[in-house]
Structure formats: C-alpha cells, structure tokens
Amino acid sequence: MYKILILHGPNLNMLGTREPEKYGNITLADINNKLEHLAKELKLEIETFQSNSEGELVSKIQQAYGKFDGMLINPAAYTHTSVALRDAILSADIPAIEIHLSNIHTREDFRQKSFIAGVSIGQISGFKYNSYLLGLRALTDYLFDY
Numbered sequence: 001m002y003k004i005l006i007l008h009g010p011n012l013n014m015l016g017t018r019e020p021e022k023y024g025n026i027t028l029a030d031i032n033n034k035l036e037h038l039a040k041e042l043k044l045e046i047e048t049f050q051s052n053s054e055g056e057l058v059s060k061i062q063q064a065y066g067k068f069d070g071m072l073i074n075p076a077a078y079t080h081t082s083v084a085l086r087d088a089i090l091s092a093d094i095p096a097i098e099i100h101l102s103n104i105h106t107r108e109d110f111r112q113k114s115f116i117a118g119v120s121i122g123q124i125s126g127f128k129y130n131s132y133l134l135g136l137r138a139l140t141d142y143l144f145d146y
Helices: 028-042 054-063 076-080 083-092 130-144
Strands: 002-008 044-050 070-074 096-100 122-125
Touching (some): 028 130
Parallel strands (some): 002 044, 070 096
C-alpha cells in the first residue's frame, strides 16, 4: 500500500472563514475527511499535516524521506517565497504534486511565481478543494504508472 504525505501550509487552518469567495466555505477538516475517503477508495494510506511555520513544514518533508511514496503539498504563501521548502522537497526525493485552491496564475503578479513547481511532478490549481482530490488521483496514477 502506498503511503502519501499531504502538507497544508500557512493560513489553511482558517479555511471556511478566510476569503470564502476565493477558497469556498469548506474547512481544512472537511478537506482532510474527503482525502481520507478517497484514499480508502484508491487503497492508499495518507497522513495530513498543517503548519503556519516554514521550519515545521521543512522538517516534516525531511522526516518523510524513506517513509512515504509521494507527497501532495499546498505551500500556500510559501509557494512564492520559500527556497527552503523547495530544497527540502529535492532532498526528500519523493514525487510531489503542488496543490492550490485558487488559480495562482490569475492572481497578483507576486503570486504567479512558484519556487515549488520546478521540483514537483505537476501542479494543480484553481479547483478549490477538488485540487487536492485531483492531485491525489494524479499522484496515484503516477505511482502505479498507468
């Protein structure tokens, strides 16, 4: 059974109340619940983790080395600023898919640059909570080499 790490970056703990016009009314707990249900369907084991701290996210990625088969990461605001997350993904040597609830390519100029995209096998953005579900399906296909 494949083991997938799902990382949620800063401010995602505020989903449901934070800018619902951009992110919808769904909470992070709701997203994790949907991911758990899909993981069972896909015969995957998942672990979810959210932090507002860049260092905690880096540590979690480093600890994933040799323990996880793939990773979904929504780096949130760290997408546009964190070389540390980028380097951690490279060093963990785990296939990663970058996830975003909103379409970062239609937002402010500073949000259109991703430090994570270049070290990911793909990026899914703009589908609100479905970005996570699409990402989990895509990662499963990648791992099973369909």
